[in-house]
Amino acid sequence: MSHSLNIPLIKILIQKDWYLSRKLLALYVGGSIFALSFISLGEWQFFMGVTLLMSMVIGLANHLVTSTIINERKEQTLPFIMSLPISPTDYAVAKLIANKSLFFIPWLAILITTIGVFTFTPIPDGLIPLSIIMCSYLLLSYCLVWAVGMIVETEGIVILVMVVLNCLIGPLIYILGSIQDISSHFQSATQVWNSASIGVLLLEFFLIIASLVIAFYLQARKKTFL
Amino acid sequence: MQNAIELKSVSKRYSDFYLDNLSLQLPVGQVMGLVGVNGAGKSTTLRLLMGLIQPDTGSVDVLGYRLPEQQVLAKQNIGFASDDMRLYKTENLRWHMQLIQSIFPSWDATYAEHLLKVFDLNAEQKFKGFSHGQRVKACLLLILARKPKLVILDEPTTGLDPVAREEVLSELAEILRDENRSVLFSSHNTQDIEQLSDSITFLHKGKLLDSQDKETYLDRWRRIVCTGDINSAGLGIDCITDIKRNGSLNEIIVNQYDDSIPERLSALGLSVSSVDRMSLEKIFVANVRAGAKA
Known part of the structure; x- marks a missing residue:
């Protein structure tokens, strides 16, 4: 199905997804700001804030995929969208840009704010690499869930992938904690980036790119779109 | 066009x-x-x-x-x-x-x-x-x-x-x-x-x-009611889609009707009592039944 992209309509579809997700976005960004507001006030506030912050980012990721991709099929608004002058590739591009921007902008804002909070409060700066790796894992999880949501048409599989990826957060923290080159710097006054932490981060970004490429490849090979 | x-x-x-x-x-x-x-x-x-x-x-x-x-x-x-x-x-x-x-x-x-x-x-x-x-x-x-x-x-x-x-x-x-x-x-x-x-x-x-086209299509179909002993194999009419028998009363559905069909049925000893045009709904049902039998 080779053709040039219908850019004006892709822009309209991106705006549409932003408009339809505006309340969702406000809810999760508000929750994240609330979590960051008390994260540096003490030990239990730190753990509670980190838990709430991660929950907000995970919630935003899963909710976005559900509302903009899964529900479009489940609530049968997809036939309406596909009756417009777009191809399945246009649809995939619109969903990619809309979803990534909807998630990436608040994700980046939360990441920068988290680094800021860690830098300007008594929380050890040595935790910054771990925080960035974990935030990147949440971005990777979101991209994987998005890719599965685009490729498969079964809601159950998408939910299963969401659950599995969320369950991997604990083991990932455990594994990072057991890597001496990373965990030995957690209590440092300055952040330390070495080959171990940079390697994990690069692996995450490689998987992000791979998930997007595979999603587009399989989308383009679909012979039945609806 | x-x-x-x-x-x-x-x-x-x-x-x-x-x-x-x-x-x-x-x-x-x-x-x-x-x-x-x-x-x-x-x-x-x-x-x-x-x-x-x-x-x-x-x-x-x-x-x-x-x-x-x-x-x-x-x-x-x-x-x-x-x-x-x-x-x-x-x-x-x-x-x-x-x-x-x-x-x-x-x-x-x-x-x-x-x-x-x-x-x-x-x-x-x-x-x-x-x-x-x-x-x-x-x-x-x-x-x-x-x-x-x-x-x-x-x-x-x-x-x-x-x-x-x-x-x-x-x-x-x-x-x-x-x-x-x-x-x-x-x-x-x-x-x-x-x-x-x-x-x-x-x-x-x-x-x-x-x-x-609709008119030609509807015009092709007829429901013929006749009495007499019927043997569909021996009728020699290819366009018969369905035959229903109730005692000696027969209902024949044809999908390529022409005016010679009642005469041919009469020649076979059947007494034709009515030849009716069919609604699309009746044709639809007959068509599906014929498709199911095929």
């Missing part, structure tokens, strides 16, 4: 369904009714025409564009609505109208307001509060107000109450006055098809049973 739709030897295989070598033409300005039971292949055909399914073999051309490759160009001038199509429930109809208006320069705002009144729709009402009939009418409004050259409707009147159905049919009849607009619609309701269409296409189990 140029064709708005042209399918040539199109096949599509699924695990439980096979659309078998379908060839079909819809000339510009014509209205075609697509008839068939559930699973006949109507929705698959309509989705092929929207470029949403890639055929395994054959070619699909719509408004002069090859699908699915050129579906973006074709869909600029296609208005498509199906009974499983929904709008965004958290938004109102006005928002949807503005969305469509931003995409299609051909959007006729005056006509859209006219349709709001005719269909008795509240544009400020959120879609989640709409009844089924209101949903169907809202979808029709969104496609009709952009004045497409080709309208494709999948079961547009299914589930509508008589009033809503009449409103929808009369508005469809109105748009059909435009001689350059072509319409293809599928329906279980043979009355709608009989009322609106210029030609009729029958699908059954993925196969094309018939495709012909």
Whole structure:
């Protein structure tokens, strides 16, 4: 199905997804700001804030995929969208840009704010690499869930992938904690980036790119779109 | 005459369904009714025409564009609505109208307001509060107000109450006055098809049973009631679709009627008591039964 992209309509579809997700976005960004507001006030506030912050980012990721991709099929608004002058590739591009921007902008804002909070409060700066790796894992999880949501048409599989990826957060923290080159710097006054932490981060970004490429490849090979 | 739709030897295989070598033409300005039971292949055909399914073999051309490759160009001038199509429930109809208006320069705002009144729709009402009939009418409004050259409707009147159905049919009849607009619609309701269409296409189990202009098609079919001892094998009439016997009373359905048939039946010793034209509904049932026996 080779053709040039219908850019004006892709822009309209991106705006549409932003408009339809505006309340969702406000809810999760508000929750994240609330979590960051008390994260540096003490030990239990730190753990509670980190838990709430991660929950907000995970919630935003899963909710976005559900509302903009899964529900479009489940609530049968997809036939309406596909009756417009777009191809399945246009649809995939619109969903990619809309979803990534909807998630990436608040994700980046939360990441920068988290680094800021860690830098300007008594929380050890040595935790910054771990925080960035974990935030990147949440971005990777979101991209994987998005890719599965685009490729498969079964809601159950998408939910299963969401659950599995969320369950991997604990083991990932455990594994990072057991890597001496990373965990030995957690209590440092300055952040330390070495080959171990940079390697994990690069692996995450490689998987992000791979998930997007595979999603587009399989989308383009679909012979039945609806 | 140029064709708005042209399918040539199109096949599509699924695990439980096979659309078998379908060839079909819809000339510009014509209205075609697509008839068939559930699973006949109507929705698959309509989705092929929207470029949403890639055929395994054959070619699909719509408004002069090859699908699915050129579906973006074709869909600029296609208005498509199906009974499983929904709008965004958290938004109102006005928002949807503005969305469509931003995409299609051909959007006729005056006509859209006219349709709001005719269909008795509240544009400020959120879609989640709409009844089924209101949903169907809202979808029709969104496609009709952009004045497409080709309208494709999948079961547009299914589930509508008589009033809503009449409103929808009369508005469809109105748009059909435009001689350059072509319409293809599928329906279980043979009355709608009989009322609106210029030609009729029958699908059954993925196969094309018939495709012909309505008058010729309806004229081909007759229900002949006769009495006497009947032996279908010995009748020598190929176009008999069905025979029902009740004692000595026989009901014969023929699908290629000509005036010689009653005389031939009389010559075989049968007493013909009536020869009646058939409604599309009766033809539909006879066709499906014949397809099931085949």
